[in-house]
Amino acid sequence: EAQVTQNPRYLITVTGKKLTVTCSQNMNHEYMSWYRQDPGLGLRQIYYSMNVEVTDKGDVPEGYKVSRKEKRNFPLILESPSPNQTSLYFCASSFSGTGRLYSNQPQHFGDGTRLSIL
Amino acid sequence: QKEVEQNSGPLSVPEGAIASLNCTYSDRGSQSFFWYRQYSGKSPELIMSIYSNGDKEDGRFTAQLNKASQYVSLLIRDSQPSDSATYLCAVRRETSGSRLTFGEGTQLTVNP
Numbered sequence: 001e002a003q004v005t006q007n008p009r010y011l012i013t014v015t016g017k018k019l020t021v022t023c024s025q026n027m028n029h030e031y032m033s034w035y036r037q038d039p040g041l042g043l044r045q046i047y048y049s050m051n052v053e054v055t056d057k058g059d060v061p062e063g064y065k066v067s068r069k070e071k072r073n074f075p076l077i078l079e080s081p082s083p084n085q086t087s088l089y090f091c092a093s094s095f096s097g098t099g100r101l102y103s104n105q106p107q108h109f110g111d112g113t114r115l116s117i118l
Numbered sequence: 119q120k121e122v123e124q125n126s127g128p129l130s131v132p133e134g135a136i137a138s139l140n141c142t143y144s145d146r147g148s149q150s151f152f153w154y155r156q157y158s159g160k161s162p163e164l165i166m167s168i169y170s171n172g173d174k175e176d177g178r179f180t181a182q183l184n185k186a187s188q189y190v191s192l193l194i195r196d197s198q199p200s201d202s203a204t205y206l207c208a209v210r211r212e213t214s215g216s217r218l219t220f221g222e223g224t225q226l227t228v229n230p
Contacts, residue, residue, distance in 0.1 A: 031216035042222035043162070043206065050216065058217075090161055096216040106152055107208075107218055109161040 002027045006091050006110035013081060014118050021076045021113050023091030031096035032074035033058070033107070034066065036087040043090070049074055050096055081117045089113045119144050122209050124221035133230050137194040141207030141221055144188070150210040151183060151190045155203045156223065162206055166192060197228040 004025045013019055025032065033048040035058075045058030049068040063085055065077040074093075078085060092107040125140040139153075150169050154162035168174045168181040168190065180193040190209075194201055207221040 033217070040222070043220040045217070048217060088159075094216055105216075106164045106167055107216075109163075112159075112161050114159075 002108070004091055004093055004108050004110035006089075006113050008113060009111065010114050012116040012118065015082055016080050019078050019081060019115075021078075021089060021091075021115070023074045023076065023110060024072050025074075025091075025093040025108070026072065027093060027108065028071065029093035029095055029108075030071070031107075032068065032091065032093045034064070034074070034076045035090045035092065036060065036085075037090065038087050046076065046089075078115075081115075083117050086115060086117045089115060120221075121145060121219045122207055122221040124205075124207050124224045126224070128225040128227060130227045130229060131197050133197060133199060133228055135197050135228075137197045137201065137226055137228070139192040139194075139205050139207075139224050139226065141190045141192075141209075142188055143190070143209045143219075145209070145211045146185075146188065148185075148188075148209045148211045151181070152208040152210075152218070153179075153181060153192045154206040154208060155201075156206060157203045194226075197226075199228050199230050202227050 007022045030051045034046040035043045037043050044060045046064050047066040049055045091110040094107040095105040122143050131137045153166040155165045156162045166181040168183045174181045178195045182191045204223040204225045206223045208218040
């Protein structure tokens with residue numbers, strides 16, 4: 001089954017304790033992205049990756065790191081979490097490339113990770 | 119001006135009515151448009167995509183695109199209580215590669 005898998009689904013932790021949220025996709029997608037969703041603010045992009053070893057900042061990258069060592073995995077790292085990073089996080093993936101064939105490809109989302117930083 | 123704006127909600131319609139959700143975008147170079155449905159606490163789920171001017175129908179859903187007016191809409195016919203969710207409009211700009219820009223969403227409630 002084609003899917004994007006995030007872990008953990010829920011996490012309560014304390015300020016300053018490093019954490020990693022994993023994201024894996026089995027669709028051979030080049031493009032992967034992390035979003036956070038907060039009430040009244042919609043989905044905001046944190047980081048994205050166009051392919052292996054190619055990552056770039058989204059709209060709200062502060063306090064986050066990512067890596068893309070393998071095509072299927074795109075972990076989100078919070079080196080020193082703070083309460084303002086309490087949010088619902090989504091990983092998404094899609095095919096990438098130029099031309100209409102790729103621009104029409106939708107993004108597929110994982111089930112989400114609800115993080116609470118105390 | 120926000121890149122993608124959706125009509126402010128919440129929107130409430132009776133069961134069986136037509137629900138109309140609207141979205142405008144600022145970048146004329148935008149080329150692909152998507153509507154996602156999101157139930158509370160769940161992930162966004164793609165329900166419609168549209169790339170050319172005009173209407174695109176899929177079951178009870180119709181997406182309408184007017185690039186000259188920079189406007190995309192989603193009509194839900196014969197609305198059901200199960201359609202109650204937040205609907206997200208997403209736009210892919212020509213210059214942004216695979217990146218999507220999302221609107222803030224419109225919350226729809228269908229009353230039995």
